[in-house]
Amino acid sequence: MQSYRKLLPSASALFVFEAAGRHENFTRAAAELGMTQAAVSYAVRTLEAQLGVPLFNRSHRAVELTEAGARFHADVSAGLARIQKSAEAMRVKGRETNVTLSASTAFASMWMLPRIPKLREDLPDIDLRIQTSVRDLDLEEEGIPLGIRGGDPSGWPEYHAALLAKEVVTAVASPAFIDQNGLPQSPSELARLRLIHLDEPVREACDWKEWFQSAGVSYQPHSRPLAINDYVLVIQAALAGQGVALGWQHLLESQLSSGALLPVTSHTYHTGGAFYVVWPRSRELSMPAQRVRDWLLAQGG
Structure with missing residues (x-):
């Protein structure tokens, strides 16, 4: 196939x-x-x-486009x-400095906000x-360039996906709760303590039954469990000593490193899932x- 350069007239x-045809x-x-x-x-000729083919009909003082x-x-x-x-669209895109990131409230408040100073730097x-x-x-549909999603990227064929963090879940509680109730010697003993449940309204999330199953323990919830539909509030309740919560390690880095929350057993559940940065294809x-x-992605390691 011949190149455009040979087939087409010059851009100039x-x-x-x-311009000549418009005027x-x-x-x-x-x-x-x-x-x-x-x-x-000269350029037209x-x-x-x-x-x-002729492009213009020429008279003494006027030119007119031929058919x-x-x-x-x-x-x-x-x-x-x-x-x-x-x-122009590319020029505008190149000048843009605003970037929107879609995320859960938990990710935004517990993973992103502590890193905002680093982002600004x-x-x-x-x-x-x-x-x-x-x-x-x-x-x-929303016109958002980036998002954070948990799950399996094969279910999102319309998106590129890059791994941010693997899903690792452990049981955590405040030092005050542990001082009052002691550390359980096994996951089965943990089941007898006061547990805080995440009642996730839309997104699928690991629950206590799944976590205990991964530890080989059959678990039946108490008749009146403490259930909260917002993970940020779940962790606030755990920090306040209200019980033991499931802790997603990538979200609780600061609380675990500072000792505000502590693991209550040695069992850690690697779900096989992960969290990703996604963007439309x-x-x-x-x-x-x-x-x-x-x-x-660099922050996620």
């Missing part, structure tokens, strides 16, 4: 023809393009020679308009906007969004 000739006046086209009238006339010239002008104008629109020119929701948003990420994505 097309620009001249578009149907070589002098006005020359003034718009910053050329002489003679240069416009050269284009006609390349195409093998073939009018058809060609419509195509050239449409093509140049699309190129202009695409170029590393990416001082980017304004990150975090949009939280009880469900995973449709990033394409349907559109290219802006440069700022790419930088935020890469920063998130």
Whole structure:
């Protein structure tokens, strides 16, 4: 197949023809393009020679597009308009400094907010906007470039997905609760303590039954368990000494490292799942969004 360069007229000739055809006046086209009238006339004649057809009917003081010239002008104008629109969109995208990240409230408050000072230090020119929701948003429909999702990427064929953190769940409680109730010697003993349940409204999440099953323990909840539908509040209840909570390790790094929360057994459940940074396959990420994505992945290790 021949290259476009051999098949198509030069870009400059097309620009001249578009202006000349729009004005149907070589002098006005020359003034718009910053050329002489003679240069416009020469460019049009050269284009006609390349195409093998006349594009203008010429009279003493006027020019008019021929039938073939009018058809060609419509195509050239449409093509140049699309190129202009695409170029402008890329220029706008290159100037954008706002990046929106969709995430759960738990991820936003427990993973992201502690890292905001680091983000500002590393990416001082980017304004990150975090949009939280009880469900995973449709990033394409919402016009959001980046999101955090837990689960299996094979279920999201419309997204690229990059691993942020594996899903590792342990049982945690405050030092005050442990002082009052002691450390259980096994997961089965833990089942007799006061447990805080996450009643997740939309997203699927590991629960106590699944966690105990991973430890080889059959678990039946108490008749009146403490159940909360917001994971941030679950952890606030655990910090307040109200019971033992399931702790997703990637969310509780600061609480575990500071000793505000402590593991209550040696059993840790590796679910086989993970959390990912996702972005739509349907559109290219802006440069700022790419930088935020890469920063998130670096933070996740």
